Amino acid sequence: MKLLPIPVTDLRTHTRFILQRVRFQRETFLVKNFDEPMAVLLNVEEYQALLAHVESAQPPKTPLAQTPEKR
Secondary structure, three states: OOEEEEEHHHHHHOHHHHHHHHHHOOOEEEEEEOOEEEEEEOOHHHHHHHHHHHHHOOOOOOOHHHOOOOO
16 A cells, blocks of 8 residues: 655645545545654545454464563
């Protein structure tokens, strides 16, 4: 998945056009404010597929909080 950087000011100015690109052309955007990442815009189908993948992943056998410390 290629993230196309976009300044938050461009998103504010061209919201409908950007969202149409996300929905119909399946483009994914990395929204930035003063060069700092703020959010990712991706279409609903890709989001649902990503969520299903994460939910189907096996949890770790030992939670990180319970792992013994190495000295």
